[in-house]
Amino acid sequence: MEAHRGMVPRLVCCVVVILASATRANCKPPHIVFIVADDLGWNDVGWNNPKMATPNLNRLAKQGVILGSAYVQPICSPSRASFMTGYFPIRLGLQQKSIRPHSSKRIPRNITIIPEVLKSRGYATHMVGKWHLGFCNWKYTPTRRGFDSFFGNLFGSNDYYQHIANGEFFPEFKATSWLTSGPLSLIKSSLRMTSKVVIKGTDFRFNETVYREAIGHYATELFSERAVTVIERHDKAKPLFLYLAFKSPHGPLQVPKRYERRCKKIKSKSRRIYCGMVAALDEAVGNVTKALFRTGLTDNLLLVFTSDNGGAVYVGGNNLPLRGAKTSLWEGGTRVPAFVFSPTLLGKRGYKHSGLFHGVDWLPTFAHVAGASTDQIRSIDGINQWQMLTKGRLSQRSEFVYNLDNQEKNGAIRFGDWKLIAGRAGVFNKWYPVMGEHVHNTDFDKDNTTDDSTYMLFNIKADPSERFDQFSLEPTVAAAMVEKLDRWRGLMVPAQSADSHPRADPSLYDGVWTPGWC
Ligand SMILES: *[C@@H]1O[C@H](CO)[C@@H](O)[C@H](O)[C@H]1NC(C)=O
Numbered sequence: 263m264e265a266h267r268g269m270v271p272r273l274v275c276c277v278v279v280i281l282a283s284a285t286r287a288n289c290k291p292p293h294i295v296f297i298v299a300d301d302l303g304w305n306d307v308g309w310n311n312p313k314m315a316t317p318n319l320n321r322l323a324k325q326g327v328i329l330g331s332a333y334v335q336p337i338c339s340p341s342r343a344s345f346m347t348g349y350f351p352i353r354l355g356l357q358q359k360s361i362r363p364h365s366s367k368r369i370p371r372n373i374t375i376i377p378e379v380l381k382s383r384g385y386a387t388h389m390v391g392k393w394h395l396g397f398c399n400w401k402y403t404p405t406r407r408g409f410d411s412f413f414g415n416l417f418g419s420n421d422y423y424q425h426i427a428n429g430e431f432f433p434e435f436k437a438t439s440w441l442t443s444g445p446l447s448l449i450k451s452s453l454r455m456t457s458k459v460v461i462k463g464t465d466f467r468f469n470e471t472v473y474r475e476a477i478g479h480y481a482t483e484l485f486s487e488r489a490v491t492v493i494e495r496h497d498k499a500k501p502l503f504l505y506l507a508f509k510s511p512h513g514p515l516q517v518p519k520r521y522e523r524r525c526k527k528i529k530s531k532s533r534r535i536y537c538g539m540v541a542a543l544d545e546a547v548g549n550v551t552k553a554l555f556r557t558g559l560t561d562n563l564l565l566v567f568t569s570d571n572g573g574a575v576y577v578g579g580n581n582l583p584l585r586g587a588k589t590s591l592w593e594g595g596t597r598v599p600a601f602v603f604s605p606t607l608l609g610k611r612g613y614k615h616s617g618l619f620h621g622v623d624w625l626p627t628f629a630h631v632a633g634a635s636t637d638q639i640r641s642i643d644g645i646n647q648w649q650m651l652t653k654g655r656l657s658q659r660s661e662f663v664y665n666l667d668n669q670e671k672n673g674a675i676r677f678g679d680w681k682l683i684a685g686r687a688g689v690f691n692k693w694y695p696v697m698g699e700h701v702h703n704t705d706f707d708k709d710n711t712t713d714d715s716t717y718m719l720f721n722i723k724a725d726p727s728e729r730f731d732q733f734s735l736e737p738t739v740a741a742a743m744v745e746k747l748d749r750w751r752g753l754m755v756p757a758q759s760a761d762s763h764p765r766a767d768p769s770l771y772d773g774v775w776t777p778g779w780c
Pocket residue numbers: 370372373641
């Protein structure tokens with residue numbers, strides 16, 4: 263019985279590949295390059311906004327399939343967790359806030375992640391970029407979770423040149439830490455009791471070793487250079503999985519002048535630097551693509567590009583015509599630019615597919631095309647969308663949960679065209695204009711007016727900008743949606759603790775954020 267089960271996906275793989283390309287006699291699993299941008303908003307890419315300088319991304323998107331309804335979580339760690347595991351974060355305990363560098367939140371060990379699935383099919387697996395899925399113990403880090411190599415940040419919101427990440431420790435931490443240190447620090451600690459303490463640490467590694475050579479070099483260039491090396495050195499006898507998780511264009515606003523110059527028509531300084539960061543990201547993807555063609559990996563390649571959440575309007579990102587921003591449950595926080603590209607595997611391409619796709623769908627789709635056994639991923643939320651991506655078939659997804667969070671007392675779900683929001687959708691509730699000459703970071707008011715007890719109902723197809731709440735106009739739909747939301751609530755597990763761990767303090771490890779304290 264077990265052997266039989268294991269065989270099925272492999273057969274499926276052969277059939278799919280033969281149908282997709284009549285000239286391909288083999289059924290080798292394809293190389294998979296999974297590129298994630300950070301905080302890239304709906305209106306931050308050339309195919310939605312011609313003012314953005316993204317010629318490489320535009321070309322790939324237009325020759326591939328643009329996913330017009332690609333959904334993710336509203337913030338970083340939860341989104342990345344959903345990509346890697348195929349589970350909604352409510353089922354992993356990762357539904358609240360992103361992981362801070364001194365918290366023990368992580369992907370649980372008993373959840374299988376993409377590189378582990380692909381490794382079972384003989385893939386070489388490499389990760390470049392930002393992890394942000396927990397590192398309190400080595401066993402939660404990329405090289406112990408199925409990646410052959412890792413080059414980048416274990417945390418996530420570092421600066422682009424020094425690769426320093428800030429931890430915000432809170433008084434409880436200092437209050438316990440003085441117990442183990444001298445009397446002077448006792449005085450210092452009690453002074454600190456009144457406010458949060460920011461502690462800085464370096465965060466850049468090559469595999470498990472600190473990589474100080476990175477210091478002074480721009481992260482986007484380092485990442486694309488390493489990705490090109492991985493591609494060039496890859497032994498083509500094996501399939502390749504490359505997870506390339508850029509930090510761009512997440513804050514802080516930093517970019518070499520040569521990229522900013524590509525956006526010189528933009529008057530707002532913040533938006534211009536932001537646009538330059540997107541241009542650097544675009545060039546990085548261009549370099550990676552060139553390497554894929556040069557080495558011939560494009561003969562059997564699936565390239566995926568997606569953002570992890572909506573644009574941070576207060577930094578320079580933009581989501582128009584969508585409402586809201588990163589962190590909110592509005593479409594502007596959760597519906598993002600995404601596409602797939604492949605010179606050989608897409609039976610239908612050069613168009614936009616508007617079917618529902620969620621970040622949890624990547625893992626089962628990759629598992630399918632790799633011919634991997636599904637034994638370990640039976641209970642996931644993701645759906646294999648290979649037919650949608652490659653043949654333009656209807657999406658297999660009709661429903662998903664945007665998020666549910668007991669701390670924020672909010673949540674949202676989607677069923678078909680309908681979206682139900684319970685409680686506050688977030689703190690950015692408006693339709694934010696692109697930063698202009700006279701619009702400054704501080705002008706982005708955190709509108710926090712909706713309240714806990716309300717529901718809102720939108721028809722996203724008819725009203726993608728979420729302007730017309732139909733909750734009281736459509737009582738039958740509303741009641742059915744509330745019932746569905748409650749069903750999702752029943753699947754939610756308690757959130758993992760976000761407490762600060764004193765032993766995470768990088769000053770205990772030569773100024774470096776280091777695993778091994780939980
Ligand atoms: C992982 O472990 C948790 C806690 O023990 C358990 O509730 C969950 O069902 C497990 N998940 C899987 C996929 O094994």
